[in-house]
Amino acid sequence: MSRIKGCFEALKAENKKALIPFVTAGDPSPEVTVPLMHAMVEAGADLLELGVPFSDPMAEGPTIQKACERALAHGTSLRDVLAMVSEFRQTNTTTPVVLMGYMNPVEIMGYQPFATAAAAAGVDGLLTVDMPPEEAGDLIVALKAVEIDPIFLLAPTTVSERIAKICAEAGGFVYYVSLKGVTGAANLDVAAVEAKVAQIRRHTEVPIGVGFGIRDAETAQRVAAVADAVVVGSAVVNRVAENAESPEKINEAVAALLREMRAAMDAGPPQVGWFARLFGAGN
Amino acid sequence: MSSEAVEPELAAQPDASGHFGVYGGRFVAETLMEPLDELTAAYERLKNDAEFRAELDKDLADYVGRPSPLYYAERWSRQLGGAKIYLKREDLNHTGAHKVNNTIGQALLAKHLGKRRIIAETGAGQHGVASATVAARLGLECVVYMGAEDVKRQALNVYRMKLLGAEVVAVESGSKTLKDALNEAMRDWVTNVDNTFYIIGTVAGPHPYPMLVRDFQAIIGREAKQQMMQAEGRLPDALVACVGGGSNAIGLFHPFLEDKTVAMYGVEGGGDGVDTPRHAAPLCAGRPGVLHGNRTYLVEDDNGQIIETHSVSAGLDYPGVGPEHAWLKDIGRARYVAATDDEALTAFHDLTRIEGIMPALESSHALAYAKKLAPTMGRDKLIIVNLSGRGDKDIHTVAGLEGISV
Numbered sequence: 001m002s003r004i005k006g007c008f009e010a011l012k013a014e015n016k017k018a019l020i021p022f023v024t025a026g027d028p029s030p031e032v033t034v035p036l037m038h039a040m041v042e043a044g045a046d047l048l049e050l051g052v053p054f055s056d057p058m059a060e061g062p063t064i065q066k067a068c069e070r071a072l073a074h075g076t077s078l079r080d081v082l083a084m085v086s087e088f089r090q091t092n093t094t095t096p097v098v099l100m101g102y103m104n105p106v107e108i109m110g111y112q113p114f115a116t117a118a119a120a121a122g123v124d125g126l127l128t129v130d131m132p133p134e135e136a137g138d139l140i141v142a143l144k145a146v147e148i149d150p151i152f153l154l155a156p157t158t159v160s161e162r163i164a165k166i167c168a169e170a171g172g173f174v175y176y177v178s179l180k181g182v183t184g185a186a187n188l189d190v191a192a193v194e195a196k197v198a199q200i201r202r203h204t205e206v207p208i209g210v211g212f213g214i215r216d217a218e219t220a221q222r223v224a225a226v227a228d229a230v231v232v233g234s235a236v237v238n239r240v241a242e243n244a245e246s247p248e249k250i251n252e253a254v255a256a257l258l259r260e261m262r263a264a265m266d267a268g269p270p271q272v273g274w275f276a277r278l279f280g281a282g283n
Numbered sequence: 284m285s286s287e288a289v290e291p292e293l294a295a296q297p298d299a300s301g302h303f304g305v306y307g308g309r310f311v312a313e314t315l316m317e318p319l320d321e322l323t324a325a326y327e328r329l330k331n332d333a334e335f336r337a338e339l340d341k342d343l344a345d346y347v348g349r350p351s352p353l354y355y356a357e358r359w360s361r362q363l364g365g366a367k368i369y370l371k372r373e374d375l376n377h378t379g380a381h382k383v384n385n386t387i388g389q390a391l392l393a394k395h396l397g398k399r400r401i402i403a404e405t406g407a408g409q410h411g412v413a414s415a416t417v418a419a420r421l422g423l424e425c426v427v428y429m430g431a432e433d434v435k436r437q438a439l440n441v442y443r444m445k446l447l448g449a450e451v452v453a454v455e456s457g458s459k460t461l462k463d464a465l466n467e468a469m470r471d472w473v474t475n476v477d478n479t480f481y482i483i484g485t486v487a488g489p490h491p492y493p494m495l496v497r498d499f500q501a502i503i504g505r506e507a508k509q510q511m512m513q514a515e516g517r518l519p520d521a522l523v524a525c526v527g528g529g530s531n532a533i534g535l536f537h538p539f540l541e542d543k544t545v546a547m548y549g550v551e552g553g554g555d556g557v558d559t560p561r562h563a564a565p566l567c568a569g570r571p572g573v574l575h576g577n578r579t580y581l582v583e584d585d586n587g588q589i590i591e592t593h594s595v596s597a598g599l600d601y602p603g604v605g606p607e608h609a610w611l612k613d614i615g616r617a618r619y620v621a622a623t624d625d626e627a628l629t630a631f632h633d634l635t636r637i638e639g640i641m642p643a644l645e646s647s648h649a650l651a652y653a654k655k656l657a658p659t660m661g662r663d664k665l666i667i668v669n670l671s672g673r674g675d676k677d678i679h680t681v682a683g684l685e686g687i688s689v
Contacts, residue, residue: 055588056462056574058469059312065456077586103310103573108587130310130573134300155314157476162316180314181474 003096003124004149004172007047008207008228017265018229019044019220020209021236021258022100024051024067025084026076028244034087036240036251041095043255044262049127049231052081052101059129061184063234066241078105078114082121089122098125098151098172111142119146125172127151133169140169153177154200156192167204173229176200176210184234188213194226217264225269232261293540293616296607301490304613307606309489311576314473323491325396330498335391342387343502346420347377349384351503353510353667359637365657366520366664370640371507373531373671380643380672381503381531382413386482388499390417393480400424400479404468406433406461406527407597407645408440409672410484415449425449428467430460433597440676458591461601465575485528486605489576493605500534507667508538515665521546521656524669525648526566526619527599529608531671536617546618549608550652552594553621563592565604566612566619574602579609595624595680596644598672622651630654631674631681643672644680 001009011018021040025033037048053071057064078101085097099118106114106128118126126148131139133152140150149172154163156179167174178193179185197208210223211231220230239253296303309319329335343349351372360368373381386403393401401423405411411427418425427444431453434441444451457463465488472481486493486500511519522539524532526549539545554562562568565580572581574589582590582602594600611617622630630650635641642650646669653668660666674681682689 055457056466058466058575059473061470062456069457072588075586077588079586104581104583104589105587107572107578108570108583108585129312130576132309132311132313132316134316135308135310153313155312155316157314157317159317166313177312177314180476182470185474 002147002149002172003094004047007096008173011046017224017227018046018207018209019258019262019265020047020049020229020231021045021254022049022051022231022233023236023240024053024064024071025081026053026071026074027067027237027240028070028247029074030076030080030084032247032250033084036254037088038092039251039255040258041092043258045095045258047096047098047229049098049100049233050081050085052078052099052105054102054105057102059182061182061234063184063237063241067237070244078109082117082123085121085123096124097122098127099123100127101129103128103131111139115142115146115148118148123148125149125151127153127175129153133166136169144171151175156180156196160199163200164203167200167206170204170206173207173209174200174204175231176208176227178210178212178223181212183212185213186215188219190219190222190226193223197226217260220261221264221267221269224265230261230265294537296610297490297494301494303607303610306571306578306609307490307493308578309576310573310578311489312473314476315489318476319489319491326392326491326495329392329395335395339388339391342391343384347383347387348375349502350506350510351375353507353514355514356638359634360657362637363654363657365662366660366666367662368653368657369511369514369519369665369667370670371503371535371667373503373669374640374642374646374673378413378416379675380409380413381500381534382410382484383416384502384534385484385496385499385530386410386413386417388495389480389482390421390423393423393482394421396480398478398480400426400475401482402426402428402468402471402479403482403484404428404461404464405484406430406464406600407676408433408437408444409598409676411449411451412440412443412447414482415444415447418449419447426471427451428454428464428471430458430464431455432459433461433464437597439679460591462589485530486533486607487528487575487577487579487603493577493607496530497533497537497607500530501537503531503534503669504536504538507535511665511667518542518545519665519667520544520660521548521664521666523548523550523649523653523656523666525550525599525645525671526604526608527552527563527601527645528603529605531669533605533607535667535669536611540616547616548652548656549617549619550648551619551621552596552599552648553623553626554593554595556623557621561593562621563594563600563602564621565602566608567621571609577606579603579606580612595627595684596648598643598645599648620652622648626651628681628684635674640670641674642670643674644677646671
């Protein structure tokens with residue numbers, strides 16, 4: 001069984017939802033990343049998304065764009081990212097790691113060489129933002145041959161027919177982009193997310209992760225109530241950015257955020273009217 | 284599927300999913316897949332719609348000023364001592380370049396799709412101006428993304444766009460040039476996709492853009508073919524056009540693709556030379572990859588990161604190129620060469636002094652190659668150079684390079 005599948009099954013048995021933090025590898029410098037990965041696991045992360053820096057990250061808001069720029073200032077390459085995963089695997093063989101990025105670095109390396117090297121490093125999934133399943137035929141074959149899950153995005157604009165087609169190709173989990181926009185946007189509508197997740201659920205047994213716009217423990221809790229996994233990107237990367245000048249503080253700053261999210265998610269879905277009760281503004 | 288190699292119909296590309304051989308396609312975030320399907324369907328319906336065609340033709344005639352002349356550059360041809368050089372005068376279009384052929388077409392599409400807001404990316408500002416122009420005319424909101432470096436370099440065009448009512452957003456990310464403006468336009472589009480039409484300025488980007496921009500620009504080649512038949516009673520022997528994204532080149536080339544006697548030369552921005560790190564010549568010195576929605580030749584490093592390009596001409600200063608050119612290169616139907624900054628500047632002066640026509644620095648690259656090509660051909664041979672834009676916008680650049688302040 002793949003690490004990702006095993007991870008989701010174990011969580012399901014405990015009636016818990018997956019917390020998936022994202023960091024850009026090499027941000028703000030390469031030596032920060034592996035210790036940060038371990039710190040995130042310790043703080044309650046179930047699965048890690050590691051961003052592969054790219055010069056032209058078209059789907060990212062300013063937070064992750066700047067993270068890419070910081071990482072690229074040190075020349076962090078796809079091969080460097082694979083080396084980081086290898087190093088992480090020396091002491092952690094259980095937490096799934098998904099690489100997230102753009103097609104071109106993988107194109108240049110070649111699908112077959114990438115798949116072989118990624119599997120050897122201990123990568124469990126690949127999500128390339130600008131690679132819809134229509135273009136991904138050869139890549140999917142290369143990944144599945146080495147048991148790496150191809151992870152695809154679904155969006156608010158994805159119609160039912162495409163949802164079915166994408167879910168049929170998907171491995172590990174599907175990633176629902178919770179809003180029309182770029183990463184780190186601020187207009188998340190949880191009710192709309194719930195409706196779309198229900199629609200996706202009719203098409204697949206694969207776990208459904210939700211990301212884009214999840215900024216704090218409260219949104220994480222509300223999204224966890226309707227999805228199988230909560231992906232937190234820009235909020236984590238912001239913590240890294242705030243401490244870029246004093247990297248020794250990064251692990252704790254990120255861990256603190258994840259611990260809050262973990263606690264809120266494990267406390268279960270927010271009760272109806274909790275806001276009113278807390279603040280005494282009931283009717 | 285038969286295993287026999289079948290020669291592809293050159294003029295019938297791309298395939299239904301937007302591929303020119305292995306190039307092109309649709310490499311975008313999932314949010315944009317459905318809007319791109321909608322655009323493709325709308326375009327397929329409208330392009331054969333008599334009313335839409337009539338509206339477009341009328342605009343091209345009365346607003347753009349088409350047909351543009353095919354001018355025999357007699358004095359320059361004689362001095363070069365070889366083939367007769369004809370210039371396709373896209374510089375005489377409204378707004379001063381070929382770009383408006385496409386923005387007129389896409390703005391009509393936007394109108395038919397009920398989108399009230401248009402966005403565009405621009406490098407030198409020519410496509411931005413052409414977009415702002417059609418937006419003004421149709422009463423559409425217009426936002427133009429432009430790299431912060433380009434905003435500084437092209438202050439005049441920034442002001443032109445503002446006069447036309449467009450909002451110009453200076454893009455501060457990445458290298459702050461055209462590729463970053465394109466990234467930012469994509470980010471806007473993915474956010475405002477419900478009410479916004481993205482007018483891409485060249486034959487790149489996700490399907491259907493390379494196809495529809497080409498179709499709108501192909502009027503250049505259709506006219507040129509007819510005009511050459513009238514002038515000389517036969518087809519030309521060679522076509523020469525500059526290639527940044529490649530829209531003016533494909534516009535000229537496409538109607539001639541099946542005419543195998545017609546040689547085609549695309550001229551890239553050679554910068555300091557394609558053997559130096561400072562150029563903008565993906566077809567001459569790059570390799571295939573994926574960027575901005577399509578697979579094509581790119582200027583990139585060994586790790587797949589896009590490298591900052593350089594050309595004296597802002598309109599050629601882009602690390603990618605339209606996928607149809609990538610395909611035409613691989614199958615050998617067109618040849619791609621480069622002209623350096625210096626060669627282009629010399630050609631700029633030549634045409635200005637010898638023919639009294641001041642060409643855009645982009646078009647000067649095509650002229651620079653024609654200058655080399657013509658003397659190698661007999662006097663009975665015919666070349667068409669696409670004079671894609673006029674040079675007024677470049678006067679400051681040229682003066683600056685020569686140490687003159689104007």
